[in-house]
Amino acid sequence: EDQVTQSPEALRLQEGESSSLNCSYTVSGLRGLFWYRQDPGKGPEFLFTLYSAGEEKEKERLKATLTKKESFLHITAPKPEDSATYLCAVQARGGSGNTGKLIFGQGTTLQVKP
Amino acid sequence: NAGVTQTPKFRILKIGQSMTLQCTQDMNHNYMYWYRQDPGMGLKLIYYSVGAGITDKGEVPNGYNVSRSTTEDFPLRLELAAPSQTSVYFCASSYSAGVRVGNEQFFGPGTRLTVL
Numbered sequence A: 001e002d003q004v005t006q007s008p009e010a011l012r013l014q015e016g017e018s019s020s021l022n023c024s025y026t027v028s029g030l031r032g033l034f035w036y037r038q039d040p041g042k043g044p045e046f047l048f049t050l051y052s053a054g055e056e057k058e059k060e061r062l063k064a065t066l067t068k069k070e071s072f073l074h075i076t077a078p079k080p081e082d083s084a085t086y087l088c089a090v091q092a093r094g095g096s097g098n099t100g101k102l103i104f105g106q107g108t109t110l111q112v113k114p
Numbered sequence B: 001n002a003g004v005t006q007t008p009k010f011r012i013l014k015i016g017q018s019m020t021l022q023c024t025q026d027m028n029h030n031y032m033y034w035y036r037q038d039p040g041m042g043l044k045l046i047y048y049s050v051g052a053g054i055t056d057k058g059e060v061p062n063g064y065n066v067s068r069s070t071t072e073d074f075p076l077r078l079e080l081a082a083p084s085q086t087s088v089y090f091c092a093s094s095y096s097a098g099v100r101v102g103n104e105q106f107f108g109p110g111t112r113l114t115v116l
Helices: none
Strands: A003-007 A010-014 A019-026 A030-038 A045-050 A056-059 A062-066 A070-075 A084-092 A108-113 B004-007 B010-013 B019-025 B031-037 B043-051 B054-057 B064-066 B076-078 B087-094 B111-115
Touching (some): A010 A019, A045 A056, B004 B087, B019 B031, B043 B064
Parallel strands (some): A010 A108, B010 B111
Antiparallel strands (some): A003 A019, A019 A070, A056 A062, A084 A108, B004 B019, B019 B076, B031 B043, B043 B054, B064 B076
């Protein structure tokens, strides 16, 4: 069964304190791994898509990396405005490949204190 | 572009009532999705559509129905509401699927539904 697990569930950082969020996945064949940011009371906002092990993508203070079993979202020198829930999702090959169906993890809630 | 819009933002239903959650996108996307999000549980796919006139079940379809008569609209129908359907509902759309371009999903702001 395809599955996505994120850790930790919650993370508190001081402003400027770098850290990483983890997304472990088990799928029959990975077509893509997606990272989203979700602010309270709003819909998820797309951040990155990764397709192959070894691939990396960056956006401001965020950097996403991918291995064959997991993805990391590295946050460098975070600011309070980076506080949000970060969601990881996978798209599997096979039947779901041409439908775009995503399997989401439960998310990591990040709080950055000034 | 307004992107993906959803109405209503909030709704309280009594057990056994029915309602339709509206979703509209103005990006000419073929692919549309309905998810529900429960606290600490991530998003679960309810129904999806790969184009006008084509819909299929997702992971948790029981108690829901959808239709897709146009490219823009993808309404979600709740029949005989139950407390287990209390959740936040998100509609999403994407330009493509299964390829490396345009497959990211864009989400609406959500509908918070409470069934009492």
